[in-house]
Amino acid sequence: MASYIEVDVKKLGDFVTEVFKKLNVDEEGARVIADVLIEADKRGVESHGVARLKRYVDGIKNGVMIPDAKPTIEKETPVSIVANGNGGLGQVITYEITKKCIEKAKKNYMCFAVIRNSNHYGIAGYYPLMALKEGLIGISMTNTFPLVVPTFGKNALIGTNPIAVGVPADKNPDFLLDMATSTVPRGKLEVYARKGEKIPKVWATDENGVPTDDPQRVLDNLKERRGGGLLPLGGGEELTGGHKGYGLGMIVEIFTGIFSGGSFGPFVYGKKGQPADVCHFVGIINPDAFIGLDKIKEGMDKLQDTMKNSEKAAGKNRIYIAGEKEYELELKYKDRVPVQDKVYATMEEIAREVGVNFDIK
Amino acid sequence: MASYIEVDVKKLGDFVTEVFKKLNVDEEGARVIADVLIEADKRGVESHGVARLKRYVDGIKNGVMIPDAKPTIEKETPVSIVANGNGGLGQVITYEITKKCIEKAKKNYMCFAVIRNSNHYGIAGYYPLMALKEGLIGISMTNTFPLVVPTFGKNALIGTNPIAVGVPADKNPDFLLDMATSTVPRGKLEVYARKGEKIPKVWATDENGVPTDDPQRVLDNLKERRGGGLLPLGGGEELTGGHKGYGLGMIVEIFTGIFSGGSFGPFVYGKKGQPADVCHFVGIINPDAFIGLDKIKEGMDKLQDTMKNSEKAAGKNRIYIAGEKEYELELKYKDRVPVQDKVYATMEEIAREVGVNFDIK
Numbered sequence: 001m002a003s004y005i006e007v008d009v010k011k012l013g014d015f016v017t018e019v020f021k022k023l024n025v026d027e028e029g030a031r032v033i034a035d036v037l038i039e040a041d042k043r044g045v046e047s048h049g050v051a052r053l054k055r056y057v058d059g060i061k062n063g064v065m066i067p068d069a070k071p072t073i074e075k076e077t078p079v080s081i082v083a084n085g086n087g088g089l090g091q092v093i094t095y096e097i098t099k100k101c102i103e104k105a106k107k108n109y110m111c112f113a114v115i116r117n118s119n120h121y122g123i124a125g126y127y128p129l130m131a132l133k134e135g136l137i138g139i140s141m142t143n144t145f146p147l148v149v150p151t152f153g154k155n156a157l158i159g160t161n162p163i164a165v166g167v168p169a170d171k172n173p174d175f176l177l178d179m180a181t182s183t184v185p186r187g188k189l190e191v192y193a194r195k196g197e198k199i200p201k202v203w204a205t206d207e208n209g210v211p212t213d214d215p216q217r218v219l220d221n222l223k224e225r226r227g228g229g230l231l232p233l234g235g236g237e238e239l240t241g242g243h244k245g246y247g248l249g250m251i252v253e254i255f256t257g258i259f260s261g262g263s264f265g266p267f268v269y270g271k272k273g274q275p276a277d278v279c280h281f282v283g284i285i286n287p288d289a290f291i292g293l294d295k296i297k298e299g300m301d302k303l304q305d306t307m308k309n310s311e312k313a314a315g316k317n318r319i320y321i322a323g324e325k326e327y328e329l330e331l332k333y334k335d336r337v338p339v340q341d342k343v344y345a346t347m348e349e350i351a352r353e354v355g356v357n358f359d360i361k
Numbered sequence: 362m363a364s365y366i367e368v369d370v371k372k373l374g375d376f377v378t379e380v381f382k383k384l385n386v387d388e389e390g391a392r393v394i395a396d397v398l399i400e401a402d403k404r405g406v407e408s409h410g411v412a413r414l415k416r417y418v419d420g421i422k423n424g425v426m427i428p429d430a431k432p433t434i435e436k437e438t439p440v441s442i443v444a445n446g447n448g449g450l451g452q453v454i455t456y457e458i459t460k461k462c463i464e465k466a467k468k469n470y471m472c473f474a475v476i477r478n479s480n481h482y483g484i485a486g487y488y489p490l491m492a493l494k495e496g497l498i499g500i501s502m503t504n505t506f507p508l509v510v511p512t513f514g515k516n517a518l519i520g521t522n523p524i525a526v527g528v529p530a531d532k533n534p535d536f537l538l539d540m541a542t543s544t545v546p547r548g549k550l551e552v553y554a555r556k557g558e559k560i561p562k563v564w565a566t567d568e569n570g571v572p573t574d575d576p577q578r579v580l581d582n583l584k585e586r587r588g589g590g591l592l593p594l595g596g597g598e599e600l601t602g603g604h605k606g607y608g609l610g611m612i613v614e615i616f617t618g619i620f621s622g623g624s625f626g627p628f629v630y631g632k633k634g635q636p637a638d639v640c641h642f643v644g645i646i647n648p649d650a651f652i653g654l655d656k657i658k659e660g661m662d663k664l665q666d667t668m669k670n671s672e673k674a675a676g677k678n679r680i681y682i683a684g685e686k687e688y689e690l691e692l693k694y695k696d697r698v699p700v701q702d703k704v705y706a707t708m709e710e711i712a713r714e715v716g717v718n719f720d721i722k
Contacts, residue, residue, distance in 0.1 A: 313570025
């Protein structure tokens with residue numbers, strides 16, 4: 001089992017900001033990346049937190065991520081934006097476009113933005129969270145490195161392609177669904193492989209495209225691109241609904257890569273040493289387009305209470321609402337957050353490498 | 362096995378239209394309902410085709426569906442509509458609002474409509490198909506009778522809540538995902554129960570909320586509301602992604618019932634002998650909001666070809682695109698469509714009952 005070191009959230013934020021500043025990201029951009037990464041750790045989504053710092057540092061060094069790139073708007077209507085991320089850091093690019101989208105939605109009831117030529121943007125839920133803070137409804141999707149096989153296909157051609165949707169509630173925590181459209185992310189296979197445990201047969205396929213319970217085999221195959229990969233939500237067969245997860249993954253490729261004129265499917269991260277052309281979608285809806293914020297909040301409370309107060313299945317003691325677990329963790333980790341000792345050590349190394357002070361406890 | 366009778370599509374349309382006219386639906390409305398139902402049969406979605414005719418006839422007779430109701434618009438912005446279906450037939454209500462939404466999207470780049478106080482609207486894919494015919498992107502969702510349990514819950518509190526998304530392609534058939542957010546619809550359990558076969562354990566739960574392989578038990582429990590029901594896409598456990606299907610089902614309740622100020626979850630069909638207060642969502646997006654129709658069509662062809670031409674998994678010989686199977690059936694059943702003999706007999710009965718001529722062969 002991994003052991004954890006508790007660190008100070010503010011100090012961690014300052015440290016991550018300084019790292020990115022050293023790598024030629026401007027002050028505001030560096031703050032944004034730090035905030036998106038640490039938000040993930042606070043919400044218990046370790047895989048998308050500061051554990052990723054090394055990959056961003058390497059991405060900038062390898063020329064995949066352009067540290068000082070800002071988005072340019074290539075097309076704009078009162079309710080939409082088509083943006084070019086210019087190979088920049090996904091968080092910096094998407095934060096700025098989401099801000100613009102929020103302004104438009106406040107004025108014109110909604111705004112949908114598509115962004116091409118960007119990079120990994122952190123947790124998909126961060127951008128709906130920006131909307132929620134303003135009393136708006138938020139949607140975000142992104143395509144990713146292709147790890148998922150289409151139903152009946154042998155090769156990983158689709159990203160894990162998360163969909164995030166946030167809707168404000170009143171007394172209850174805001175609703176925030178943030179889900180990969182694969183059954184599980186790759187990180188989950190790594191956890192099982194480390195423990196030497198078998199995986200459920202709806203998670204992944206082997207090099208022949210056949211569902212397997214051997215996580216290490218899948219990870220090795222993915223690394224060597226020998227075939228196989230993660231399965232869409234619902235698994236490998238129509239019988240278990242796998243074609244639906246595949247369809248949802250396609251929707252994300254369409255709303256991000258196709259609508260923006262960028263890359264999709266196997267073409268994302270398609271050229272070594274060049275920007276990855278990851279594409280994002282951000283949708284902001286003003287509650288005034290529908291019955292208004294107060295009534296929506298009231299309805300959301302009633303919906304959530306109805307689910308949570310209903311009878312539990314045998315052996316279960318709680319029914320959750322999307323985003324609730326993460327919200328509770330965020331309260332708990334408001335000031336101090338645990339990071340894996342391995343991640344802590346990597347950060348210490350990065351500090352030395354880029355030449356910033358390391359004091360995050 | 363069911364045996365089938367082939368009927369003439371045009372004659373069937375005229376017959377269904379005449380039935381609804383006799384039941385006090387106006388000519389245009391009756392045509393629309395007939396078209397939505399028969400479109401389902403042509404696309405191979407028998408459960409939503411003329412097999413439903415009896416339920417509509419009964420719905421009108423029982424006062425659950427108001428045959429001459431038209432939608433009224435309660436709120437309108439340049440890009441949104443909030444409508445009251447006034448207890449009318451879902452197809453009539455949603456067709457009219459979708460037409461208005463299409464006009465708005467042509468002018469203002471997009472339009473999202475929410476509709477409350479409606480009824481079963483047929484296949485969710487029909488309304489995106491209307492958008493596709495105009496070179497637009499279409500989305501539709503509806504809540505339904507509560508048949509699905511929340512993750513870790515005992516009782517069926519959420520609808521099967523389909524999501525449909527249509528995006529135009531050029532040489533390939535248009536992309537059309539039309540999926541319930543449960544692993545399977547109730548009809549699938551009926552098929553297995555009739556054959557005396559067991560069901561996969563990600564389909565449904567028993568009266569204690571525990572996954573079961575006994576379809577008859579689930580159907581009986583649902584009928585008596587004894588607990589249990591269909592499982593969300595992904596099954597009953599977080600391990601297999603069930604919380605994601607549950608989250609998607611909630612999204613549909615929110616976008617339909619909450620945003621419209623109508624009923625949601627267990628409150629849909631909540632009052633016997635009264636309108637069901639089914640709620641819908643329709644979204645139309647003009648491709649000009651993004652990179653434009655021609656480039657989107659080109660991208661869609663490339664995406665589809667990439668999937669379809671990729672290597673197949675062992676034992677599989679074809680990779681499908683959402684909507685492709687249905688499109689091929691629609692071509693096949695353009696003029697003549699098979700209906701189950703049982704359904705044929707029921708239609709004959711209805712013809713006698715309401716007093717219209719029955720000649721559909």
